[in-house]
Amino acid sequence: xxxxxxxxxxxxxxxxxxxxxxxxxxxxxxxxxxxxxxxxxxxxxxxxxxxxxxxxxxxxxxxxxxxxxxxxxxxxxxxxxxxxxxxxxxxxxxxxxxxxxxxxxxxxxxxxxxxxxxxxxxxxxxxxxxxxxxxxxxxxxxxxxxxxxxxxxxxxxxxxxxxxxxxxxxxxxxxxxxxxxxxxxxxxxxxxxxxxxxxxxxxxxxxx
Amino acid sequence: xxxxxxxxxxxxxxxxxxxxxxxxxxxxxxxxxxxxxxxxxxxxxxxxxxxxxxxxxxxxxxxxxxxxxxxxxxxxxxxxxxxxxxxxxxxxxxxxxxxxxxxxxxxxxxxxxxxxxxxxxxxxxxxxxxxxxxxxxxxxxxxxxxxxxxxxxxxxxxxxxxxxxxxxxxxxxxxxxxxxxxxxxxxxxxxxxxxxxxxxxxxxxxxx
DNA sequence: TGTACATCAGTGAACGCGCGTTCACTGATGTAC
DNA sequence: TGTACATCAGTGAACGCGCGTTCACTGATGTAC
Numbered sequence: 001x002x003x004x005x006x007x008x009x010x011x012x013x014x015x016x017x018x019x020x021x022x023x024x025x026x027x028x029x030x031x032x033x034x035x036x037x038x039x040x041x042x043x044x045x046x047x048x049x050x051x052x053x054x055x056x057x058x059x060x061x062x063x064x065x066x067x068x069x070x071x072x073x074x075x076x077x078x079x080x081x082x083x084x085x086x087x088x089x090x091x092x093x094x095x096x097x098x099x100x101x102x103x104x105x106x107x108x109x110x111x112x113x114x115x116x117x118x119x120x121x122x123x124x125x126x127x128x129x130x131x132x133x134x135x136x137x138x139x140x141x142x143x144x145x146x147x148x149x150x151x152x153x154x155x156x157x158x159x160x161x162x163x164x165x166x167x168x169x170x171x172x173x174x175x176x177x178x179x180x181x182x183x184x185x186x187x188x189x190x191x192x193x194x195x196x197x198x199x200x201x202x203x204x205x206x207x208x
Numbered sequence: 209x210x211x212x213x214x215x216x217x218x219x220x221x222x223x224x225x226x227x228x229x230x231x232x233x234x235x236x237x238x239x240x241x242x243x244x245x246x247x248x249x250x251x252x253x254x255x256x257x258x259x260x261x262x263x264x265x266x267x268x269x270x271x272x273x274x275x276x277x278x279x280x281x282x283x284x285x286x287x288x289x290x291x292x293x294x295x296x297x298x299x300x301x302x303x304x305x306x307x308x309x310x311x312x313x314x315x316x317x318x319x320x321x322x323x324x325x326x327x328x329x330x331x332x333x334x335x336x337x338x339x340x341x342x343x344x345x346x347x348x349x350x351x352x353x354x355x356x357x358x359x360x361x362x363x364x365x366x367x368x369x370x371x372x373x374x375x376x377x378x379x380x381x382x383x384x385x386x387x388x389x390x391x392x393x394x395x396x397x398x399x400x401x402x403x404x405x406x407x408x409x410x411x412x413x414x415x416x
Numbered sequence: 417t418g419t420a421c422a423t424c425a426g427t428g429a430a431c432g433c434g435c436g437t438t439c440a441c442t443g444a445t446g447t448a449c
Numbered sequence: 450t451g452t453a454c455a456t457c458a459g460t461g462a463a464c465g466c467g468c469g470t471t472c473a474c475t476g477a478t479g480t481a482c
Contacts, residue, residue, distance in 0.1 A: 002423070002424055002425055002426080002475085002476060002477045002478050002479085003424090003425050003426065003477075003478075004425095004477085004478060004479085005425095005478085005479085007425085008424090008425055008426090011425080011426085026317060027237075027313075027314065027317060029235075029237050029238075030237075030317060032467075032468060032469080033468080033469060033470085034467085034468085034469090042425095042426070042427090043426070043427055043428065044427090044428085044469090044470095045426070045427050045428060045429090045470095045471085045472085046425060046426045046427070047469090047470085048469095048470070048471080049424075049425055049426070050425085053469080053470085054469065054470090094316075100368070100371070102313070103313070104313065104367045104368060104370070104371040105235075105310075105311070105312065105313020105314060105367055105371075106235065106313060106314070107370075107371040108302075108370045108371060108373060109234060109235060109238060112374070115371075115373075115374050116374065118371045118372055119371075119372045119374050119375045119378065122368055122371065122372045122378065122382075123372075123375070123378060144385075145385050145388075145389060148365075148381065148382055148385040148386060148389075149361060149385065149386055149389045149390075151364070151368075152361045152362075152364035152365040152368055152382065152386050153357060153360045153361035153364055154360075154364065155364035155367060155368060156359070156360035156361055156362065156363035156364025156365070156367065157356075157360040157364070159312045159313055159363060159364065159367060160308065160312060160330055160359075160360055160363060162312070162315075162316045163308070163312040163313075163315040163316060163323075163326045163327075163330065164326055164327045164330045164331075165316060165323075166320070166323050166324065166327050167327045167331070170327065170330065170331060173356065174330075174356055174360065177352075177353050177356040177357065178356060178357055178360050180353075181353060181356075181357045182357075210442085210443060210444045210445050210446090210456070210457055210458055210459080211444075211445075211457090211458050211459065212444085212445065212446090212458095213445085213446085213458095215458085216457090216458055216459090219458080219459085240434075240435060240436080241435080241436060241437085242434085242435080242436090250458095250459070250460090251459070251460055251461065252436090252437095252460090252461085253437095253438085253439085253459070253460050253461060253462090254458060254459040254460070255436090255437085256436095256437070256438080257457080257458055257459070258458085261436080261437085262436065262437090
């Protein structure tokens with residue numbers, strides 16, 4: 001049976017969206033073309049009417065996941081972004097979470113077209129965090145370095161907390177510690193307990 | 209042909225060691241039993257004389273990789289550890305690098321016996337970094353949180369720098385920025401330019 | 417507006433291939449005498 | 450110390466299976482008249 005153009009476009013979009021979630025949940029190699037098409041309510045044979053290869057879809061789904069997350073995060077201020085990123089919901093919701101936290105480990109072993117998505121995704125994310133840092137009163141000269149350090153820590157925390165999900169106490173501790181530490185280092189919203197307003201990270205000595 | 213007991217044990221050890229490197233390089237699913245045995249100079253059929261399943265070997269190779277790296281890192285002070293972890297050699301040498309940076313992303317999707325190795329590996333690593341922080345003059349009360357934040361950032365930086373290896377400038381920038389940032393936050397070896405000795409992280413505002 | 421027909425998204429069987437695992441076999445090792 | 454034989458690590462063909470991809474076919478859609 002032939003299908004209307006509108007229906008076909010809708011089906012294609014659904015496959016990409018389904019793939020964006022499944023790849024994040026199970027990794028690129030953990031999702032077969034047949035799995036994916038079934039999850040999208042279709043059969044595997046039609047896949048190649050829409051995509052040249054699985055690698056092509058991997059690149060497209062990755063790009064969409066990255067763009068979608070960026071749009072979502074752009075709507076938050078720094079505190080909101082950090083709180084959401086280092087939440088249990090994010091740790092436990094791989095399929096709807098940050099593609100970098102879910103797939104960066106696999107990225108280096110994927111086809112060039114997929115790797116390219118990560119390069120631009122990381123660059124875009126760091127630029128956005130840098131802007132967010134400046135909006136939160138970090139001086140421009142320090143904002144880039146702060147963005148890189150901050151985002152590295154956030155990705156590492158989510159990756160590690162997921163890797164030790166079998167030990168919920170340890171997994172929670174990693175997430176909670178990093179969240180608290182980063183939030184404390186950000187310039188407080190307006191009033192800050194009895195602390196100085198331009199408080200720094202509590203990582204060196206002397207915070208006991 | 210039968211082989212001497214010594215030769216057999218040597219072969220088994222070589223398979224585990226080869227696996228520890230190949231899994232880190234290509235991921236657990238990127239190495240077949242046949243690949244692995246060939247790389248160890250054997251044929252695939254003999255695999256099951258030594259291991260009950262591929263998953264068993266994955267767990268054993270992971271445990272060995274984690275233990276080996278811990279032993280290596282234990283010999284370094286905090287500065288040496290940070291410098292080595294955030295080096296280009298580490299980024300480019302997956303097979304001989306930290307199993308957490310190389311395989312944490314895959315860990316959550318692996319059999320329970322493999323996941324268990326990551327749980328104990330992460331716990332052991334955090335405890336070691338905590339001890340290292342105290343040795344570097346961080347007060348005990350702050351050492352745990354510092355260790356978690358520090359290691360998360362280091363893992364995230366290596367994961368991200370590997371994910372954007374196609375853009376060497378960006379990849380290097382992530383590594384270099386995190387290394388500089390973390391080293392600056394550690395209590396300096398003995399004399400520290402014109403800076404205060406108990407300098408903190410430069411992430412908040414006011415460092416420009 | 418109706419009718420005839422080309423199009424092409426979707427179907428499901430089939431392809432070659434590599435996977436993890438099994439198995440009959442080999443022959444040097446290690447043991448019993 | 451020498452001989453006979455059981456052991457078992459290693460070999461390579463074979464297993465069923467799921468993978469990515471191809472293909473002949475279907476039949477509603479969209480177009481030409």
